[in-house]
Amino acid sequence: MYAGILTEIQRQIKRGELPRFEKLGRGYVGLTRWHEGELPYQIEVHNREVREHLLQRLGAMDPAAFEELVGELLAKIGFEDVVVTRTSGDGGIDVRGTLVTGDLIRTKMAVQVKRWKNNVLAPIVQQVRGSLGAHEQGLIITTSDFSTGARQEAEQPDKIPIALMNGEQMVNLLIEYDIGVVRTSYDLIELQEDGE
Secondary structure: OHHHHHHHHHHHHHOOOOOOEEEEEOOEEEEOOOOOOOHHHHHHHHHHHHHHHHHHHHHHOOHHHHHHHHHHHHHHOOEEEEEEOOOOOOOOOOEEEEEEEOOOEEEEEEEEEEOOOOOEOHHHHHHHHHHOOOOEEEEEEEOOOEOHHHHHHHOOOOOOOEEEEOHHHHHHHHHHOOOOOOOOOOOOOOOOOOOO
């Protein structure tokens, strides 16, 4: 469990979020403690605003540029052979690639992207499923979110799986992989705790 918590701390820091836990030394962890006005709180507020602005910027992008950005993100998170399809005659599929896991598992993915303000509904999930090629799985990425019906349709056990990525998840991944953001680091000096 300790290793899992340390991994979560590192991932949240990489995403510019305030971790829920903090390392206390010598194998101990605890809940993060902070109060309004303190530096960690101010950083969290700033980073939250940056995430909101990034989501707004995604919504205002040119559709072709947005598809290219999704292709770049997929390549960074482990997809190979990423191809952004032609804007016309793509059957609703905007990006194709192969998700590689541990150099052993290769899953062909067909991705549809939606720069929408409204939630994606179940018929879109059905449309993507109908556009899949042989041995492909689907992924829908949106700047908004998914309706309950869309989530239920995507998880149908007797049908080809369709993965869903909403705007918040996309922003978190863009930040984690340093796409569209710049990190600024400062040295914060604190007294060493006794016993460390």
